[in-house]
Amino acid sequence: MGRIRPASRFLGNPLWRYLGAFAAGALSVLAFAPFALYPLALMGPLLLLWLLPSSTPKQGFRLGWAYGMGLLGFGVFWLHISIDQFGNLGTLAAMAITLLFVFALALLYGLMGWAVAKCLQLDLPPKELLWIFPSIWVLGEWLRGWFLSGFPWLVLGYSQIDSPLNGFAPLLGVYGVSWMLMLSVVLLYRLLLPGTRKRLWVAGGLGLIWGGGLLLNLVSWTEPAGNPFRVSMIQANIAQEAKWRRDMLRPTLERYTQLTRGEWQSRLIIWPETAVPAFAHQVEDSVLQPLSAEAVANESELLVGIPVWDGDTGAYYNSLMTLGGQRTHYAKRHLVPFGEFMPLKRWLRPLIQWLQIPMSDFTPGSAERPLLTVAGYPAGVSICYEDAFGEEVAQALPEAAFLVNVSNDAWFGDSLAPPQHLEIARMRALETGRYMLRSTNTGISALIDPKGKLQGFSPAFQAHVLSGEVVPMQGATPYVRVGNWAVILFSMLLLIFTLWRLRR
Template structure:
């Protein structure tokens, strides 16, 4: 019986870490139970408490497996159902990817236990929040980056969202982990320490509520009537050779139904043909009709550079003025094949249509749309907050186009909408988002959805979009504030630990 009890006590912290990672997924869309993300951090703090360094790594890794395993397992859909990959291989590669992404959390757990040599409050309040966010930030750019499921997104509908225009999503992650550490202390610490933890929690969350009332940007010019179009073209037929005419007819009809709008936005690669192939029969007549009706149309379409023989995933605006933006941050293995020399024959496993795009060379993500300038992002680009903010302060509103049909009826489209909401809130701009199969939406400058089209439905949504001017503090400073704060917290934790160890040696 004692042996069985010992085994249970040794495996329980790992199970708590794994369950905490899975529980965190419920904080993200479409569940949006933001308090559960804080509770999950409490569980992770408990599993790491007094753990040996090696156990700290494995428990952090298990947390990452729970988070990524339940949160992004939808990756296998694009590999298997649309990438023509055998199911066993798609599932295996997805599991390998999840295990690799979990390493960031494992390293954070190991370092917390490696560096913790101070009073019990240093790890949950300094080391752990700082290291969690630093590794989250590292995951967002290393090896082209995978900034999905950043903890701060769970707080888009909570009080902490008030801090987003100041410190962005990484800052919200920092405050969420710190809140979890304080809540853990509130449960575990005695006396005055418990009171201090409760005061800290109240101050952080009350500050967020107060900041939600602050307007960081101001209206600029008259309101625009905007429409987003969603033709709901199945991914399985989108690139079929005979599908082009049917798809074009669908978008033309939706456009005609919305020509009373000032702005009409089509999704990413709405038309499966290159721009030069459809310019004369479709684009030019549509632009003329838009000019007559006083409308501006922004559409996603592949663009071929006939001289260089390169093609781009692009956004084109037509109407009173023509402009173009080519996607700069491409999706690895979806739009280009990284590490071709290393992967060799494995590259042939990825049979994804249009998977050899070239990156655009625009210095900033700006598009002229009639008399206005829009900050634009194509699909995955809006997951990189610093890149979206490069359009500030010139951008009067934001546009995101996407094709989340790659991930079917999964969590991915809802998580992606949540990311777009955070970009609107961070920059104090309305955001117009058109997708192929959903979720298309119009979002206000506070990150609230004001109009939407249900997933897997054909139709359009309309709402007023107010051009804005000015810049939020986050638009100006970017990620320097939260990442710098995280570094300071880690250094302070290390310093306090050294002082404590030196004092203990002298006392002994």
């Protein structure tokens, strides 16, 4: 197993080792919102790393899989809520489907564990671990972010939104933050490992990483492009189980309209995802035209989440529409599998009818870039979990003066999902150096500044209007210019270089 040895030989029993890896994954969940105990993002992977050097690759796979089951099992188990309450399958079936999903995604952590254990079996000097572990970890997280349309939830970099490491986000993105976090894990491991030489150098490396993050956070990568203006986000708090009932259409629209009419002094007013539970053409005369006229009369504009139907093709889109100015709309491009579209529809169409999820057969939009012009500025827009894909959000830049995200996290009830989603939105603001305006149905609506800090937010599950001032920004962070590829290619090259050296 080379010259790297575990720091302790306790947990010699395989069962205890796998339980330890599972606990390490569960512990990592506490690093994310709403708990936000970011040091635990070090402790969870550190415990896993403690177990890997004395493991065979096969055992490493099991340890990695156990870690993934702990992380995803506790971190995203809220997925069962939408399947149970809105898929009409029943609690047991919903839990079984969710566990199957977690089981499958955890296999990626198994591959990461196998790869690390395989490398540690080779005759490597201890310093090789400094880039092997971070590179394998980040490549695994990145793979999870695009494989089968991607599920980039609980990427460990998000947990550092309030830590000194957040300074690396505008430079390297969330995967770069993960890389620095895992490098810190390896340095901490070596610091605790008996017999480690040059401990002062190892401690200095830790100080350099975390101190460097603090210093980078002082850098302003972007600058104002105009005067501040007032915005309002409308959170109507419409229960998801009532949202698509026909008898709720009029009360829903009346609530949104009433809340909006008190905010005409704002230059931009934003309604959340599918705020209007009807196709645009069905409410054009009764709702959209009168609202647009009111907005023009008050020198304001609206962004409204509404489904749009194409009468020629029969396709319908999850869209964000502008009112009060030039009528345009953006159609969501990155749809949620099973919730908004059915993969392999030809074979799985009966599943759509069985699940009975409302509006679950959207067509993806075809816009090259996610841009809309509102309040006199180009805005980078995203719908729901599109904001979990940093490179897709960055496609709107550097033209976009600010970012807008509309969501409906009511699908997942009072769970970890809304605060986790807000944490992701904060990372997008920090990566791009732009304000993020986040409007949601039941919470958490928020106004986020270019440093990823909350300037205001709406309490969850309450009807609320969040208003504040936004400064349009210009310029581009390094991350906007190079995207995730800087970290991904760097990680790949490091691993290729290591393998080449070993072959020689």
